[in-house]
Amino acid sequence: MTEIHTPRLLLRRWLDDDLVPLSEIHADPDVMRWVGDGAPRSFEETSQDIEAWEEEWDEEGFGIFAVELLGSGELAGAVGLYLADSPPAIADQVAIGWRLGRQYWGQGYASEAAQATLEFALQDRGLDRVVAVCRTSDTASANVLDKLGMRATGTAQDPDTGHDLRVYGIDLTEYEA
Incomplete structure (x- = not known):
């Protein structure tokens, strides 16, 4: 079972007990406003998300981690590769993404989890490149991407929602652990 320990977090595969807390995170409109179409997700949709993430782990050897606080065991959210x-x-590139419950914002957890995930991608999984997208108005995610050393490489438009996106990328040769 793939696990990553950081100073404050455990990144791990999903457990049955994670469904309720992740559903609560997904039900928060403030959390979900930057994800997909911005709509909160139902309990059933969250269950389908976890199932799909676990399938990607099995098929690709990477996926979305559950983010657990080491001190309390609380589920703080999700971070990973897809x-x-x-x-x-x-399209057809490995991307990094995350979502954390609102009570965990502003404490450096997203940067800590994303940094560990990027290192996992480039060093453990041997990927040559990782990309990301965020809405042009999502300054918090852009700040995390900057901290990761990812560079803005262009813009795009989400074909499903019409939102303007900034595209980021980092190659293995540019990565500094």
Whole structure:
């Protein structure tokens, strides 16, 4: 079972007990406003998300981690890698993404988890490149991407929602652990 320990977090595969707390995170409109179409997700949709993430782990050898606080065991959210299908600018590339419960914002957890995930991608999984997208108005995610050393490489438009996106990328040769 793939696990990553950081100073404050455990990144791990999903457990049955994670469904309720992740559903609560997904039900928060403030959390979900930057994800997909911005709509909160139902309990059933969250269950389907976890199932799909676990399938990607089995098929690709990477996926979305559950983010657990080491001190309390609380589920703080999700971070990880996925094979992007959209927008076309990053289709078929490995992308990094995250979402954390609102009470965990502003404490450096997203940067800590994303840094560990990027290191996992480039060093453990041997990927040559990782990409990301965020809405142009999502300054918090852009700040995390900057901290990761990812560079803005262009813009795109989400074909499903019409949102303007900034595209980021980092190659193994540019990565500094």
